[in-house]
Amino acid sequence: MTQHREVGPIVWSIVIAVTCLLLFALRSVLWLVVPCLLALIIYYGLRPAYKRLLLAGLGEQAAASVVIIGFALGSGLLLAGATPWMSARAESWQDAVTRYLSGGIDWLQGTLALLEAKFTLIRRLGLSATLSRELDQLTDEHAQAYGASLVVGLGTWVPALLLAPFLAFFFLRDGQAFERLLGRAVPNAYFERSLNLLHELDETAHAYFQGLLKLTVLDALALGLGLWLLGLSGAWLLGLLAAVLAWVPYVGSIVGCVIVVLVAATDFPKDPGIAYGAIALFIFVRLLDDFVFMPATIGRSLRVHPIASVLMLFVGGAIAGVAGLMLVLPLLGIALVVGETVGLVVTDPRLRARHAHARRLRALHASRDLA
């Protein structure tokens, strides 16, 4: 049970400032932040299995090793199973990307042409011609550069992602010892409240990341089912991909939607209705997320007003880009719990008096044979 506490404007300001400072500081190690986030997701996902193994009699090292090796094997098998399927469907990545991009562009041009045929205002704006011109220019001048930077970016991030299971192993093995180490640093007078703080931090992070996993499963199922009903190839895989992309607030959902529309437009070039259906499905699942899934999963973990969340998402995106979008809400939740509790502990006169009393006792104890 969490004690309800009122947060004043000063604490809120400090919490927001600290969150922004943390984001700013983390900008220089963004390559490490995303693996850390993934490691936390893996850690909270695997912790129940780890605890069961501890109860079965394994030591921390052995239990963490078994769980992480199991996870790595499972992921490896999944990847090994998916690779032939994926390579059978796409001649090469470059061809597939080109095919889906041109399918999407054709669909977009077709839609604009349809709109121009129906609405005079749109025809006068000449959107279709402008789009064609811009796309040609983009393809000619920038495609090579963007493609190269994408490949370089992936080359930098993929090895960093391999850190995630490695970090998760240490989180599992040493998490409890680390908590005890932090606890030992706290004076007796503040101990019980601080212990509560640590517990709440853990609970906040646990609820957030487990909520995120549940949300991903729900999103993947809802999108997969919808896309399967629409008749798209690889509907469940696309649903899963879009659900994982949604970990990046707003931007991720849009990217996921664009990918699905590209696939729908390419697979059904003669039937643009399928792509419109995919967009409608995304909007429907987004609404489900906002009003049903999120309040039932992630929403419970962060006691932050929705307006504050949205504003902080913009701030996070402005400070640290995509990683900032992913990081800002967990950081805000953690800073809020720390701010609340530190404010309560430091400003409690009784706890301060008890701490002073304990220090006097320790000083006397240390000097009792010196007189």
Add this chain to the structure above:
Amino acid sequence: MLPGFVRRDPPAVRWKYLARVTLFEGLNPRELRVLDGLLHERSYLKDEIIFDEGEEGQAIYIILTGKVAICRQGRRDDGHIAQYGPGDFFGDLALLDNSPRIAQARAVEDSRLAVFFRGDFVGLLETHSTLSSKLSLTLARLIGKRLREATLALTAYKERGEGA
């Protein structure tokens, strides 16, 4: 059975203390080891306050060494309620809810205490159902025993009052 190289036995010293605690009666070595991993150890000097009356209870305290007095806040001389020694525990209601502490706890002599936090107990309920049901049952029995003793004492007190 697990092979010896992956099995870890509980640390001998704390094991000795934990096995003596009435709250942990009936727990097997593996369960004690899981519990041991959740306990925090604190040292208190004579006269140091462990918790105050009215403070929100977050944890149960198990005495490893030393003695602890439970008394009414601000009434150290006439407000004595109980005194506990090694193997005893106090603050047990905090495991069940976050109601305020009903009395102050103070170290009577230099003491080492193991602290079991309510959040960890709630976590155990979710992950280790057998262990937590054993703990809950023992806790319910001990609270029932204390309630019976308190009822008997109250009855005796009333009877003495009526007799006078």
